[in-house]
Amino acid sequence: MITVAFLKAAIIAGTPLLFATLGEIITEKAGNLNLGVEGMMLMGAVIGFQMGYSSNSPLLALIFAALAGGIGAFIYAFLTVSLRANQVVSGLALTIFGTGFAGFVGQKLVGLKMTDEFNDFFRELKIPGLGDIPYFGEILFNHDMFVYLGFITAIILGLYLYKTGRGLNLRAVGENPAAADAASVRITRYKYIHILIGGALCGLGGAYLSLVYVPVWQENITAGRGWIAVALVIFSAWNPYRAIFGAYLFGGLDIIGFRLQGTGIAISQYVFDMVPYVVTIIILVIVSLRKDKRNAPPKSLGEPYFREER
């Protein structure tokens, strides 16, 4: 069952999760828990699809998907950073908003398809040399450009967080905003920028679903993947490199039911549909069992920063 085709498919299924997970990591590193991932993904998915369908330009579709996620994130940032609203409820509100938004805009898109010319942009691109390695070449280096983009984004994000001054400042904002503030880091600006980037990444993750993975518009196209991404952030201990592994692992879980069915095991498809959700629960419980300081969330996560309260 663990074949080359399966592993390759797992990476493809994991790519939308990777984008969303990276988006949520960068948001949470700024000390903000944004539970609107699912909503922002849906906003990106529907706007990306709408844009792609009406303009036939993949690039415009991607830009608008990122913008849509960013706009969702902006609403959240304004509420939680500027107005100090409860982060959990604001995020939930964003998910409800995004679901409604996608349902509203997507009503006329159900069942539509992109042109072949459009789809050609997301064809598999074999990387010269690396793509010819037996087994690994096919699994890792023969994908559409989105998959590579996700991989590269994770590495850039990792470098940014751990190797740059800004990244250090960002981590300080998430760990101890008062200290960062005293060191004249602009807390509000840092939070806004990173929440917005996070939203844009979630939007792109959604766009991958609607433009490449499915790629027909269907209602509730994300099917809880935004929430799995929130779980993956915990699983990968807020580390972008580990997020790559986590996302691909969950990508595999996402498709395992479908694959098992093909093997003729006499269990209903609907039971297999539960697998990714049940495994998410189990993994979260296991992660919470191991108490390790290095795996702890950013200290100020979920707390609004209020300078006068020091």
Place this chain on the structure above:
Amino acid sequence: MQIRLVKKADIGTRRQTLIFLAAIFLALFTTGLFILFLGLNPIRVYISMINGAFGSAYRLEQTFVNAIPLIITSLGIAIAFRMKFWNIGAEGQIIMGAFFASYVALNHSDLSRPVLLSIMFLAGFIGGAIWGFIPAFFKAKWGTNETIITLMMNYVALKWIIYLQFGPWKDPSALGFPKIPNFAENAILPKLFGLHIGWIIALILVVLVYIFMNRSKKGFEIAVIGESINTARYAGINIFRTIILAMVLSGGICGIVGMIQTSGVNLTLSKEITGGVGYTAIITAWLGALKPHWIVLVSVLFAALIQGSSYIQSAFGLSAASAQLFQAIILFFVLGSEFFARYKVIFDWKSLSKAKEDRE
């Protein structure tokens, strides 16, 4: 110039209500702009919404039928939220309550009606309570993130019902149509004043939850844990037991909704049993400030909004998702408005010392 924020002392209920109403008004205004953008007349849309929710005896009844599950689910959610336990698993808890109640209804319809209904009620509570207990146990024992677990369990419950509906519980007499058989007459909630008696259950629960949260020791302990877990620990509260109890109640109350919806409204179990109430109730619980009496008011208004929206869907050709958008916008504005009840914004034109004098 410098903009500074100062925390306000407790402001009066009147001002708080005013700020709340202003937020609702702004939300209506924003949605109105959106409706205008769609090329419709917002005033006309709002009027037909009101008409659709209250315009006839039938519509009024539908509004109340929608309000019952919203009220009860919001009560359940409020107990957990008061403890800052983010239970977004009401959807799954309703489904499991419905599943347990339906199991009784489908297999023991030979019992007399009051007995059967009582057992179904209890089964509904237990089903929801189990679904509430699981995340509570992990949270209390190992601090596992409850938000995601409760949400994942929604999907597990939903897939389970789909499995039943398309598999072992499929009605053989439905000619291959995937549906679970209808309940026997015995398993259907009686009506009082034209409305299934879920409304009486809802009102009783409002009173009970109010007493529990405001007058009982356990209710107080839940609030203390919500304020500060350290304070709770210091005060010698048994945190493990309190979390479990709160979530068993929270989930159980949501489970009752499952029983009421199967037995009073749908007359069977289906994957559409919740109608998204589990998510909408998060909004109503928060807008009702987690207080039972406000929850009743907000839930009835939201039920009217839902009923009114479904009416304008056909009248103006709007999508079903527009109601959801509308609800989220209201929640956005109310969330934002809370800032103005809690903080005072000071525009510091001159020096810091001058502002300090103002504060003192």
